[in-house]
Amino acid sequence: MSGAFAWIECMGPPTRARNERLFATVLGHRDGPLVCPKVVRVGLRFLDGSDPVKVIESLAKSRSVKNAESARALFAGRIPAGPRLAYPASGVFPRLSAHDSDPDRVLWTAVVLGLCTATYYDPARTVLWTRASLVRHLDLFATEGFYALD
Numbered sequence: 001m002s003g004a005f006a007w008i009e010c011m012g013p014p015t016r017a018r019n020e021r022l023f024a025t026v027l028g029h030r031d032g033p034l035v036c037p038k039v040v041r042v043g044l045r046f047l048d049g050s051d052p053v054k055v056i057e058s059l060a061k062s063r064s065v066k067n068a069e070s071a072r073a074l075f076a077g078r079i080p081a082g083p084r085l086a087y088p089a090s091g092v093f094p095r096l097s098a099h100d101s102d103p104d105r106v107l108w109t110a111v112v113l114g115l116c117t118a119t120y121y122d123p124a125r126t127v128l129w130t131r132a133s134l135v136r137h138l139d140l141f142a143t144e145g146f147y148a149l150d
Contacts, residue, residue: 086140
């Protein structure tokens with residue numbers, strides 16, 4: 001979305017009609033009247049043909065974690081606090097391999113993804129490990145001050 005632009009045509013009498021090129025992004029900038037800084041980018045990479053839920057559950061079991069909720073307890077205080085806006089990650093970024101990366105980093109990422117919907121991160125919700133949640137690649141944004149002029 002950064003650097004995105006659009007053409008807008010202002011309608012009116014022929015003498016007042018004009019085209020304007022708009023450059024805008026609401027996400028990821030700390031300056032200007034809308035403050036919505038990026039907090040974290042999350043995403044896991046799975047081998048072709050592997051079931052993301054089984055991979056994460058197997059990894060959790062090997063770390064003596066019984067389920068997704070107990071995985072949250074393992075990372076208490078280290079997951080982002082407060083709700084966040086979730087947006088599909090832009091561009092290509094190196095996703096963490098769920099198969100050969102540090103198990104704690106993979107589980108932390110799985111917990112964060114399990115707390116996300118397609119558009120929202122909420123640490124108060126139940127951690128859900130589904131295929132849909134684990135294959136998402138998201139940028140999470142803090143929304144404090146979003147509606148206020150700083």
